[in-house]
Amino acid sequence: MFADFIPLFVIIAIALGLALTLLAAASWIGPKRPNKIKRTPYESGMDPIGSARERYSVKFYLVAMIFIVFDVEVVFMYPWAVSFHDFIDAGLVATVGVMTVVGLFVGILTLGLVYDIKKGGLEFD
């Protein structure tokens, strides 16, 4: 039984070994000439202003909820759309069935969206 898993462990060993080797090589071989600009945190080209540890408005979480609604929707809609032809080929029962299932799924997600909007998820002040 363990023999079946040996390739898996080999991959894990290679991945770990490669990552550690590269890190070690970089720290041995790489030149180190630090200066002030190199030491500043990377902020996509901007000069860093103040601490990054600020409090975010709780509104962002409601926006994140809306994102989840659409995100999850697409994750499940994509395989459905790809395999839809198979269901059409399989006949009317399968076509109606798969439409009902996906319709229910989207419907339930829409309820989540309605809840979020009604609770003020899109109102900014």
Place this chain on the structure above:
Amino acid sequence: MDLSGAFTAMWADLPAIFSMLIVGAAGLVVILMEAFQNRDPRIPWLTAGAFGLAMGWEAFQLGTAPDTAFFEQLRTGGYAAYINLLILGAGLFTTLVSPPYLRRLNRNFGEVYALLLFATVGMIMLGTSNTLISVFVGLETMSVCLYIMAGLLREDEGGIESGFKYFVLGAFSTGFLLYGIALMYGTTGTMHLPEMAGAFPDGVPLLFWAGVGLVIVGFGFKVSAAPFHMWTPDVYQGAPTTLTGYMSTASKASAFAALILILFFALPSAQASLVLAVLALITMAVGNVMALRQANVKRMLAYSSIAHAGYMFVALASGTTAGYSGALFYLLVYTVMNLGAFGVLALLEWDGMAGRKQTLSSLAGMGLERPVLGASMAVFMFSLIGFPPFGGFIGKYYIFAPAVSAGLTWLVIIGLLFSAMSGYYYLRVIYVLYMQTAADVAEADRAPEGGFAQPAWLSTAAVALCAVLLLVLGVAFSGVVDVTEMLFIQADAMAQTP
């Protein structure tokens, strides 16, 4: 694969999950009602109606033969109906006692009821699962809802601790469970529980037992078995009391139901017996010893629920159908008495922090001032000890007797000693309720003038009903025991015929 046939089979299976559908749909309606009107007063009634309707349906399914639905994902029939009735009953009770309590805490959100309904859907799935996938999906659906319910008092320090601790440790334990599921699937090549036992005609590999061990650890967290119990007292103490009652009964009932299904169907032999016996021993010891020193009643009940998980593991350790059916009966009794005890505590709570700062002494003399609640609490405490006329005694008999037959006499003796010891902390509650008055206790422990809530008739009636039910279970138990035994005889017959 015949896609049209698959859909036809799926539609035909829909009645099998009627209670899941009705409860889930009610949850969606509740969410919408809350969205259009904050704290809509009809929400608790709708929730209670959904639970009641589903219970009515399940009551008619009790006698049906075991079968599977949705391509053998879920079990149907008597076992499923029994567990579902238990879970739905806990949900109904929680819905009845919660509104006045949560209104006092200013937390009577509609979302609470929606989460209650969604958690119940997960529990039903967990308790009726026939594959490891539905075990996992059900467990997560249940847990995520419970995490939010535990942290309901989000401005209170204890509420934050409760929600956060439950979430972090729960997520951690899910990792164990998932790894165990992966190992069990990896060695057997199937997710279906009944097929697992027959997967090894010649010798069970060690890797499979490793998977079983991890799954037991995962379930140990969920049912708060020592040494995986650390979260229980803090989480139970900080969560709103009525919801704590729900957490400590319904979620344990469904987790134990799923664990019994795994032990009964998926394990090729009773080799896990000793592991479960040791788990039972440690759990009983930790729960009972730690409960002795608690001044806060909710914390005491949390440790008591750990101890009771230990008693149930004694039944599971016996590894026989008698043991499993005894555990099922005990789950029913445990659910009724624990729900009732937490219900009484919720009705006698005055500190506005879910009873976090409230000591047992603050309840001094309440037994005489609130006769119905006091008498009910006395019944629950006697039953938790396992005193004869109540359900707790019969329940303990049916979990200890099969263990003796299975040769675990040493464990049963220890269990009986521990339940004798539990008399100390359970009887103390009755002593304080009836034989002390507010004048007897320290100034700091006393409730403020007019601190206790006015009695809510519906909640009081629900608590009293639990007490009556315990008395009935203690006297006329044979019907229920026949049912629980029948479930396994049927399942045995089914396992042998395929």
